[in-house]
Amino acid sequence: MLAAMRDADDLFFDGVSQIRMPRWSSGRVALVGDAAYAPSFLTGQGTSLALVGAYMLAGSLADRDHAAGFAAYEHDTREFVTVNQGLVGEGGATLFPTTARALEQRNDRLRNLRAMPPAEGRPAHSALTLPEFMPMT
Numbered sequence: 001m002l003a004a005m006r007d008a009d010d011l012f013f014d015g016v017s018q019i020r021m022p023r024w025s026s027g028r029v030a031l032v033g034d035a036a037y038a039p040s041f042l043t044g045q046g047t048s049l050a051l052v053g054a055y056m057l058a059g060s061l062a063d064r065d066h067a068a069g070f071a072a073y074e075h076d077t078r079e080f081v082t083v084n085q086g087l088v089g090e091g092g093a094t095l096f097p098t099t100a101r102a103l104e105q106r107n108d109r110l111r112n113l114r115a116m117p118p119a120e121g122r123p124a125h126s127a128l129t130l131p132e133f134m135p136m137t
């Protein structure tokens with residue numbers, strides 16, 4: 001593979017990154033999803049963070065002005081994002097083993113996959129209970 005890589009004229013090489021913004025809004029602009037907190041494929045959950053973030057942003061804006069709504073959105077959602085982005089170490093260890101033994105263990109696990117994953121998921125996945133937002137009357 002290394003030899004072929006040197007001769008290839010269509011090699012694609014990229015890093016794996018997370019987006020971690022110190023703030024999710026400025027003025028009348030707020031970020032949601034990957035733009036604010038892309039977790040990377042090492043954790044999964046990118047779609048969930050984007051959907052939860054959109055729900056929390058919309059609900060937070062429903063009965064407040066934008067400044068208070070943006071602050072509430074970030075306050076109530078950031079912890080959920082942080083714990084899910086924090087899964088990155090575990091994902092890397094699973095996908096990209098760094099020792100021969102870890103590689104062998106990973107391959108054994110994949111070969112022996114016979115059951116569906118547990119319904120509960122990881123604790124980080126359910127670290128936020130979505131609030132019921134009251135529709136404006």
Ligand SMILES: Cc1cc2nc3c(=O)[nH]c(=O)nc-3n(C[C@H](O)[C@H](O)[C@H](O)COP(=O)(O)OP(=O)(O)OC[C@H]3O[C@@H](n4cnc5c(N)ncnc54)[C@H](O)[C@@H]3O)c2cc1C
Binds near residue numbers: 033
């Ligand atoms: C290869 C791959 C595999 C993935 N697998 C998974 C997975 O298995 N599970 C999971 O949960 N997540 C996965 N993700 C991550 C997931 O796709 C993202 O986290 C999620 O799509 C983020 O949603 P978003 O709405 O924030 O951004 P996006 O889905 O990227 O949506 C942004 C939209 O904005 C549009 N846009 C950009 N610039 C402009 C502009 N100037 N004007 C108008 N529109 C614009 C784009 O065209 C796009 O449609 C994967 C991502 C990739 C790349």
